[in-house]
Amino acid sequence: MKKILRKIPLLAVILLLFPLLAWGADETASIAGNAEAIKAVQSNADYVWTLVAAALVFFMQAGFAMVETGFTRAKNAVNILMKNLMDFAMGSIFYWAIGFGLMFGVTTTGWFGTSGFFLSDFSPGGDPWVLAFWMFQAVFAATAATIVSGAMAERTKFISYLIYSAVVSSLIYPIFGGWAWGGLFHGGGWLEKLGFIDFAGSTVVHSVGGWVALAGAIVLGPRIGKYTKDGKVRAIPGHNLPLAALGVFILWLGWFGFNPGSTTAANKDIAMIFVNTNLAAAAGCILAMVTSWLRFKKFDVGMSLNGALAGLVAITSPCASVTPLSSVIIGAIAGVIVVFAVLFFDMIKIDDPVGAISVHGVCGAWGTLSAGIFNIGGTSVKIIGVQLLGIGTAFAWAFTTAFVMFKLI
Amino acid sequence: MKKILRKIPLLAVILLLFPLLAWGADETASIAGNAEAIKAVQSNADYVWTLVAAALVFFMQAGFAMVETGFTRAKNAVNILMKNLMDFAMGSIFYWAIGFGLMFGVTTTGWFGTSGFFLSDFSPGGDPWVLAFWMFQAVFAATAATIVSGAMAERTKFISYLIYSAVVSSLIYPIFGGWAWGGLFHGGGWLEKLGFIDFAGSTVVHSVGGWVALAGAIVLGPRIGKYTKDGKVRAIPGHNLPLAALGVFILWLGWFGFNPGSTTAANKDIAMIFVNTNLAAAAGCILAMVTSWLRFKKFDVGMSLNGALAGLVAITSPCASVTPLSSVIIGAIAGVIVVFAVLFFDMIKIDDPVGAISVHGVCGAWGTLSAGIFNIGGTSVKIIGVQLLGIGTAFAWAFTTAFVMFKLI
Amino acid sequence: MKKILRKIPLLAVILLLFPLLAWGADETASIAGNAEAIKAVQSNADYVWTLVAAALVFFMQAGFAMVETGFTRAKNAVNILMKNLMDFAMGSIFYWAIGFGLMFGVTTTGWFGTSGFFLSDFSPGGDPWVLAFWMFQAVFAATAATIVSGAMAERTKFISYLIYSAVVSSLIYPIFGGWAWGGLFHGGGWLEKLGFIDFAGSTVVHSVGGWVALAGAIVLGPRIGKYTKDGKVRAIPGHNLPLAALGVFILWLGWFGFNPGSTTAANKDIAMIFVNTNLAAAAGCILAMVTSWLRFKKFDVGMSLNGALAGLVAITSPCASVTPLSSVIIGAIAGVIVVFAVLFFDMIKIDDPVGAISVHGVCGAWGTLSAGIFNIGGTSVKIIGVQLLGIGTAFAWAFTTAFVMFKLI
Amino acid sequence: MKKIEAIIKPFKLEEVKEGLAGLGISGMTVSEVKGFGRQKGHSEIYRGAEYTVDFVPKIKVEIVVEGSMVDKVIGVILAQAKTGQIGDGKVFVRPIENAYRIRTGEEGRKAI
Amino acid sequence: MKKIEAIIKPFKLEEVKEGLAGLGISGMTVSEVKGFGRQKGHSEIYRGAEYTVDFVPKIKVEIVVEGSMVDKVIGVILAQAKTGQIGDGKVFVRPIENAYRIRTGEEGRKAI
Amino acid sequence: MKKIEAIIKPFKLEEVKEGLAGLGISGMTVSEVKGFGRQKGHSEIYRGAEYTVDFVPKIKVEIVVEGSMVDKVIGVILAQAKTGQIGDGKVFVRPIENAYRIRTGEEGRKAI
Numbered sequence A, B, C: 001m002k003k004i005l006r007k008i009p010l011l012a013v014i015l016l017l018f019p020l021l022a023w024g025a026d027e028t029a030s031i032a033g034n035a036e037a038i039k040a041v042q043s044n045a046d047y048v049w050t051l052v053a054a055a056l057v058f059f060m061q062a063g064f065a066m067v068e069t070g071f072t073r074a075k076n077a078v079n080i081l082m083k084n085l086m087d088f089a090m091g092s093i094f095y096w097a098i099g100f101g102l103m104f105g106v107t108t109t110g111w112f113g114t115s116g117f118f119l120s121d122f123s124p125g126g127d128p129w130v131l132a133f134w135m136f137q138a139v140f141a142a143t144a145a146t147i148v149s150g151a152m153a154e155r156t157k158f159i160s161y162l163i164y165s166a167v168v169s170s171l172i173y174p175i176f177g178g179w180a181w182g183g184l185f186h187g188g189g190w191l192e193k194l195g196f197i198d199f200a201g202s203t204v205v206h207s208v209g210g211w212v213a214l215a216g217a218i219v220l221g222p223r224i225g226k227y228t229k230d231g232k233v234r235a236i237p238g239h240n241l242p243l244a245a246l247g248v249f250i251l252w253l254g255w256f257g258f259n260p261g262s263t264t265a266a267n268k269d270i271a272m273i274f275v276n277t278n279l280a281a282a283a284g285c286i287l288a289m290v291t292s293w294l295r296f297k298k299f300d301v302g303m304s305l306n307g308a309l310a311g312l313v314a315i316t317s318p319c320a321s322v323t324p325l326s327s328v329i330i331g332a333i334a335g336v337i338v339v340f341a342v343l344f345f346d347m348i349k350i351d352d353p354v355g356a357i358s359v360h361g362v363c364g365a366w367g368t369l370s371a372g373i374f375n376i377g378g379t380s381v382k383i384i385g386v387q388l389l390g391i392g393t394a395f396a397w398a399f400t401t402a403f404v405m406f407k408l409i
Numbered sequence D, E, F: 001m002k003k004i005e006a007i008i009k010p011f012k013l014e015e016v017k018e019g020l021a022g023l024g025i026s027g028m029t030v031s032e033v034k035g036f037g038r039q040k041g042h043s044e045i046y047r048g049a050e051y052t053v054d055f056v057p058k059i060k061v062e063i064v065v066e067g068s069m070v071d072k073v074i075g076v077i078l079a080q081a082k083t084g085q086i087g088d089g090k091v092f093v094r095p096i097e098n099a100y101r102i103r104t105g106e107e108g109r110k111a112i
């Protein structure tokens, strides 16, 4: 089998080059044949890059698992890992069965798709692009789902969590996703038609995840002992910062698939996206460190780690449409924002053990806005307006639906 | 040096495109030249993909190390890590010196190869494909070897383990491997000639590893305290589930190199293989969770992790020749099988600390069978028969030789 | 946005193939058009490979963090992680602002570059190669910087460490780097002009890092309690060998980007580089194990892990210009050297908690020398001489500047 | 001088501590212990095999006080550490012949 | 009432526990300690440097019983914890003046 | 026979050990404890929220010796464990009625 398979590409090339080979014999290679072959090779490269990127994004699941385990208490480690594992498993299956169709299926209304459930767009022998594209989108959906586990850590019943992750990956995420990205495949959402800029998903993936997390954290209420009777915040330190740091490095790595991979094509654009992603993360990390130092007169590892993630989340939307210099600025601002966001949510007694709401929700919103402000092609009131519309819609949709869901389960 | 090297590809292209460049001056680019250049580019892409996949498969070593460390007791962590490290090191060297030649060398009998030891097929300046191919095969051999360490954990002398891993990677694995895959290179095994389907090695890598592990576990006997005098099973809980979970995520990632990489070519086939691999793993994970829950009224993380691996092992063989839907089914069944397999081996007092025999041996066999049953091109008694023959042969060969070996050392 | 971007490659191809498409209608595809398209596809592949490799090298940061955390005491884990995180963040920013320009900018003297600061070589719409190249070089600079943290672990003030890493990644590393590699871009160093062979940086990255580490360790002095009053060495065992082992596996993986990626082009050369890298690591690991066993009558995991790294560091320079067999020898020798180097530095009371000086400094020097000795194209007194000159220069430059720096901060 | 040794449920430590502070107790020594008694441990599943953790985590609090304080201290502990559930723990009282403060070498009651 | 304190080898805990259960001992408190005595620790190699771990891991078992039980308990421990090797450990007996059960406030023998 | 129980600063253990060895003390048992006293713990920042660790890590050393040795032992401990800083710890002396060596069954002074 393997043998045969191994040959297929050869076969392909042979067929494509048939004229040439023939020509090898009797000079009849055709220009057209070459042109076809070139397209075939480029498309092979697109497949490889898209799927390698998907693998990197998948690995972010491990990153989230480590960050959340490290930032919470030992006694809950197993529970959290179980959730991180299962939300990816459930997410994959439900996104395959339902989510993908709603997000990228043919749509008349622009509100949700109605075809392509269970990957029905693919038929053996047919064009496998839908599979590569699904794979890349599936790991995105799972990312949105797993973001939430962090904010709800240490106090969620396992069963309800299973239900929740099924709902997010089959309804909440895909429907909004369709509004902004549906046009990448068979769909076509109303938001993208207005020119909403969200290249790799600061809003679509991160803010949505963050706002769902917010709803969850509110409905669940804080962990016992997080706030003293007299209303003071009591820190519940994470038990394993090495794991948390490892997790952040893994996430950073994954982002090199998340952002550049969103071209879903092997081309030169990925270079700038790589650089922007890395610079924003670095700037976010440094600024968060400085801010927390100015604020607390201590270097706070937790905050610095969150700062790096804040920078990554922020640059996710503008990474393909701003200069490296702008990326440094965007990341730096995110690094400052995240520190105050964490303090703010603590102040208003919303208990978010890993800072997921601040990192993904708030900085995702900032990133989406920044994509309008720093747009390489210049900005305008209209552009900014559309960005704000998108940010607002994401909040309204994700928070409301999630709030209802958590109340029900 | 780097500078020069850096130029080489350019040079290559320049030579290939010579006509064109010339043409830049005086219009004499040739169709044939283009055709050559196209083939060269595609083959560069094949190299990149094959080697990136090899790197991912290599990383599975880290996954195995973490799973085994996490599932065993703290006091043995160092010992297990040392084994995981050394079996890869030994494996690389011995597979280079002996194994590769036996597996893929020229063979008259179809039983084992007799050329290509010490990578003698490569000569500086010659076609480097043998190197890329060796790299990919070497990490496979090391995988087969390392599987065993799990089942033998916490009670193997280090020296004997070194000998063992040398034997597996230079004899036991390569010889069987040659029967099924030899034809991918200079060899040509009797099993593949019968049409045996094992795309990425459910049998060749995983079952073989699993059955060797079985022999090892039997010869070594259970760990002290694993079974009480009155024959009850006493659980010896792993000490670090976060590490084990990280390990499973790493293995899952590695499988995105293991299965799609087995095309050893950058082409569109990899899309379906990615999707199938992921869906089977997810289904296996979920079903194992559900099964263990029905069985023990508790959610068992260990089992869920094993379930994901079971799904991955099972889909390894059919991943390129079944539909995504079939993959879900294959994975789900594997998830159920693995739970009962673990219970079964515990019942008959074969002590397998990490469940390697159940995951790799049993689910590897199931996967190979399923490749026959769910074959996209339709199935037949003959196909099934050949698959069963392959499964049986693997057991007979790996278990017997390993049993003898363990008795001797 | 994403949608539009997604189209760009298509557009590109369309433009390139315009004739063809046209031809689809009326037979006017041109040979020249094809030739252009072929170059475009190859260059896309170069981008993908270079950036994927960069991502792998980035991941080495996680590897260093885990190795250093695992090899030191629990109480210092957080401190070390913070350093590993910040030196990458600082490194990225400073290398972007200053380092890259000094290393690869236009130079008249051959001593340092004077253009390309803040990535000024890139203008939106212009050729993005500088971005891909910068990304790959930036992770190298960060590697050199992070090596040092290991040798200085458990006794460095955090602030001074921040200053230090800024200096290394903006001055010490780039200036020497420019001498050996400047010509890869706009620069042109005096050392490379002499024919100095250092393909992926045994000297440029590892020795430089190692010698800076040496200066640091000397200036800081040993950790309290490392040497007893009566001058005996007191071991301070690492607290988490599983993490350290994971770190080594991650580094090993990263090296599959570090060495083959240094082609910065998708071509067949990477195959041999992969194989050499892997064989040298394996040989180094085995020999270090054997040596430590002969020496201490105990298997020493720490040494075996260092041995693998020693082999990797050694092969970094010659990986593209020696045969696999030579690689085994080079790695094996490195494995022996590292054991005695560690003992030596302990003996002369230079306290290096993770063995960074021995692994990166000493074995980096050995690797660079071996590149001369085992050169596939034959060797000569001159070649060896130049290699030795490079090794010496690296020591003189890195050690002196670093010594001064550490005295000042 | 007496030493009072209390075996309590871990999450009760805070309350006991505060209670004793109320009495002006300046110091105590705490350690983690495993208890075995009426309160049985729980059973766990690990990869299919059931196993029982029959030791229950407890906290041991040791307080050395003058005879006059003993009853007050015991009273506080009995009050603060009580949940009414099995497993609440024990308090043991034992004689101490002498105490010294290392820092000063002070002896007897001045030492505590 | 007496308190019996035994320092034993860790892997002997199960047997001691079962032996005491045989006597109907309802409870005990166990903690991990490091022992230093005739039995010397072992030496390890770490990245080339040798170092000795001179403390040996031991388990401390504390049991409070009525005077009448003391000898039986000691007998059981001496029997169960014995391997005949150096490092088997010690048993110490000491007076307890009073005991209380936190849950009920019961005092004296009723408490244990 | 007496039991001497010292609560000391962790990094002082080595010196105390050596001091006792000087007296020919053949054995002791050591455990990790958390101390609460005049010496207050330190405060930490965790993701923006401040929290205080009010227990200080200490080491408890238990040594059983014959009456005749008691003063020497205490003297050594007071000398070796002293830094003069708050938190140096305490030494408590208490009676032991009897001791047994598990290995041999020897009783009384022969046991220690």
Ligand SMILES: Nc1ncnc2c1ncn2[C@@H]1O[C@H](COP(=O)(O)OP(=O)(O)O)[C@@H](O)[C@H]1O
Pocket: D007, D034, D035, D036, D037, D038, D039, D040, D056, D058, D085, D086, D087, D088, D089, D090, E026, E027, E028, E029, E030, E062, E063, E064, E065, E101, E102, E103, E112
């Ligand atoms: N005889 C004993 N000697 C020493 N410690 C004991 C004794 N009996 C009980 N304990 C300790 O007291 C704890 C609580 O006792 P237990 O019988 O479980 O509940 P209760 O305190 O309600 O009677 C036990 O976990 C054990 O640590």
Ligand SMILES: Nc1ncnc2c1ncn2[C@@H]1O[C@H](COP(=O)(O)OP(=O)(O)O)[C@@H](O)[C@H]1O
Pocket: E007, E034, E035, E036, E037, E038, E039, E040, E056, E058, E085, E086, E087, E088, E089, E090, F026, F027, F028, F029, F030, F062, F063, F064, F065, F101, F102, F103, F112
């Ligand atoms: N004088 C002592 N005071 C307190 N504990 C002691 C004393 N002597 C020994 N021990 C404890 O008993 C354990 C065993 O004693 P050791 O001398 O090693 O062997 P043995 O019990 O055979 O004499 C030691 O590890 C230590 O924990």
Ligand SMILES: Nc1ncnc2c1ncn2[C@@H]1O[C@H](COP(=O)(O)OP(=O)(O)O)[C@@H](O)[C@H]1O
Pocket: D026, D027, D028, D029, D030, D062, D063, D064, D065, D101, D102, D103, D112, F007, F034, F035, F036, F037, F038, F039, F040, F056, F058, F085, F086, F087, F088, F089, F090
């Ligand atoms: N009344 C007490 N009972 C038991 N242990 C005590 C008592 N007072 C102090 N300790 C122990 O002694 C240690 C040192 O006491 P502390 O008051 O902090 O300083 P100092 O020893 O200088 O008085 C404390 O951490 C605690 O472990």
